[in-house]
Amino acid sequence: PAEQQPFDPSKKTMVLLGTGWGSTTILKNLDTENFNVVVVSPRNYFLFTPLLPSCTVGTIENRSIMEPVRLLMRHKNREVKFYEAECTDIDAEKKELVLERRKSSEGQTEKIIINYDYLVVGVGGTVNTFGTPGVEENACFLKEMGDARKIRRRLIDCVEKASFDHISEAERDRLLHMVVVGGGPTGIEYAGELHDFLEDDLAQWYPGLADRVRITLVEALPNVLPAFDKKLIDYTQSTFSDNKITILTRTMVKEVKDKSFIVQNPDGTRSEIPYGLLVWATGIKSQPVVNKIREQFSAAQTNGRGLLVDEYMRVKGAKDVWALGDCALSGYAPLAQVAAQQGKWLSRNLNKLSKKHAEDPDADMFALIEKSRPFKYSSQGSLAYIGSEKAIADLPFFNRNITAGGIATFWFWKSAYLSELFSLRNSTLVASDWVKRYFFGRDISRE
Numbered sequence: 001p002a003e004q005q006p007f008d009p010s011k012k013t014m015v016l017l018g019t020g021w022g023s024t025t026i027l028k029n030l031d032t033e034n035f036n037v038v039v040v041s042p043r044n045y046f047l048f049t050p051l052l053p054s055c056t057v058g059t060i061e062n063r064s065i066m067e068p069v070r071l072l073m074r075h076k077n078r079e080v081k082f083y084e085a086e087c088t089d090i091d092a093e094k095k096e097l098v099l100e101r102r103k104s105s106e107g108q109t110e111k112i113i114i115n116y117d118y119l120v121v122g123v124g125g126t127v128n129t130f131g132t133p134g135v136e137e138n139a140c141f142l143k144e145m146g147d148a149r150k151i152r153r154r155l156i157d158c159v160e161k162a163s164f165d166h167i168s169e170a171e172r173d174r175l176l177h178m179v180v181v182g183g184g185p186t187g188i189e190y191a192g193e194l195h196d197f198l199e200d201d202l203a204q205w206y207p208g209l210a211d212r213v214r215i216t217l218v219e220a221l222p223n224v225l226p227a228f229d230k231k232l233i234d235y236t237q238s239t240f241s242d243n244k245i246t247i248l249t250r251t252m253v254k255e256v257k258d259k260s261f262i263v264q265n266p267d268g269t270r271s272e273i274p275y276g277l278l279v280w281a282t283g284i285k286s287q288p289v290v291n292k293i294r295e296q297f298s299a300a301q302t303n304g305r306g307l308l309v310d311e312y313m314r315v316k317g318a319k320d321v322w323a324l325g326d327c328a329l330s331g332y333a334p335l336a337q338v339a340a341q342q343g344k345w346l347s348r349n350l351n352k353l354s355k356k357h358a359e360d361p362d363a364d365m366f367a368l369i370e371k372s373r374p375f376k377y378s379s380q381g382s383l384a385y386i387g388s389e390k391a392i393a394d395l396p397f398f399n400r401n402i403t404a405g406g407i408a409t410f411w412f413w414k415s416a417y418l419s420e421l422f423s424l425r426n427s428t429l430v431a432s433d434w435v436k437r438y439f440f441g442r443d444i445s446r447e
């Protein structure tokens with residue numbers, strides 16, 4: 001049965017799926033006077049993903065980049081209902097959603113059904129393993145806070161095990177081989193952070209081991225960071241070479257076992273390489289619920305990579321359903337900047353249209369949104385941290401692209417992210433983590 005919602009019968013119910021970049025931006029900007037707003041997400045916080053790689057080694061503490069969604073809801077002028085649950089199914093005909101919430105730590109779940117008048121889907125993507133055997137079981141991902149926590153624990157685990165006297169030298173080398181699969185920005189930023197941890201902290205706390213640690217980054221394409229300017233790719237590759245990070249390009253990981261992985265080399269041969277920690281960062285694919293939504297509108301939803309939307313972010317073939325961010329195929333890259341701009345655009349237009357709806361309850365907002373100016377993404381440029389206090393930047397400047405790499409760019413990267421963080425609280429926590437790290441180093445204790 002449908003649960004009781006914060007219901008004003010004169011207003012339409014707007015359900016937002018997700019608490020990521022897209023949905024949270026909508027929640028922040030939506031005038032809750034105009035709708036009964038319901039938020040559904042398995043995560044009761046917003047996560048500032050650009051600084052997630054820093055959490056894997058303790059440069060930044062986890063909670064500094066998390067913002068509880070209830071803090072945001074408290075500032076709205078009407079009550080917002082939040083369900084900490086996963087949306088698993090939809091009946092578009094009845095305008096019903098099936099939510100599943102965890103009932104016990106043993107994995108028991110409970111299903112509830114809620115109704116919507118308008119639905120905004122902002123569920124992001126999930127890690128893509130391309131069906132590579134052994135990845136789910138043996139690799140770590142870097143997508144959610146739980147992933148960063150797991151990487152940090154495994155890293156310390158490898159180093160502590162490697163410091164035992166009673167193991168073979170081959171086993172010690174295996175434990176100290178850190179592998180990153182995927183040379184996109186996630187893999188590069190993680191490798192950079194890992195290098196800093198080894199250089200700044202490990203060398204001090206485990207002097208006998210530090211020299212034996214190896215970092216290898218494996219990339220299937222001819223170079224890393226395919227979306228960046230050639231100069232920045234070269235700069236990153238030479239910085240990694242100075243930092244003794246081995247990059248294997250044109251090399252594809254074919255299988256991940258518990259202590260070794262198999263690659264296909266550029267000449268087509270295969271090799272088996274031992275590792276201690278392997279982080280899989282090869283991009284994203286659709287969430288299962290997105291496939292369920294696609295099934296409802298299968299005539300128009302012909303692309304398995306996500307929800308096809310038009311320039312007003314309306315899900316093609318659907319009625320009263322919008323989608324944004326990584327789960328929407330809008331012609332833009334899966335970026336936080338894109339999701340946030342789409343969130344701003346959609347909330348602004350929904351606020352405008354809801355006024356029309358207040359005057360005329362029969363007004364069709366889904367159709368009327370066509371009268372707005374279509375969404376257009378304006379790129380603010382790309383920034384990535386590459387380790388040893390160096391960052392790269394590809395910035396639009398008066399219709400030209402300016403590229404920069406180095407220590408000055410690193411300070412620009414720091415100040416840009418500090419100003420973009422969700423709240424003053426987050427910025428203060430991140431700034432104090434940076435100061436703490438400068439004076440006391442990173443914390444190497446296992447949680």
Ligand code: FAD
Pocket residue numbers: 017018019020021022023040041042043049050051052053085086087088122123124125142143144186287289324325326327334335336337338339383
């Ligand atoms: P997300 O932010 O992923 O949020 C999805 C939300 O939906 C989450 O709250 C999730 O819990 C929820 N959800 C999932 N399934 C369901 C369900 N079934 N029902 C209800 N809710 C659900 N982009 C940049 O532009 N710059 C960067 O520097 C940058 N750095 C990044 C670093 C890392 C390590 C990663 C992983 C990504 C980075 N990105 C960056 C990409 C950026 O994080 C994504 O593009 C962005 O998060 C997409 O926003 P979104 O709202 O679509 O989805």
Ligand code: NAD
Pocket residue numbers: 050130132181182183184185186187189218219220221225226227251252253254281282283284333334335382383384385
């Ligand atoms: P990505 O898709 O950008 O890169 C994944 C890489 O993995 C690709 O280069 C691919 O060739 C490689 N790969 C795939 N399968 C492989 C295999 N079996 N063996 C070896 N290599 C393999 O993924 P990402 O880095 O996770 O980024 C996801 C999205 O988030 C992108 O849009 C990215 O721009 C964005 N992001 C941006 C930033 C930033 O701007 N600083 C940081 C992180 C992520």
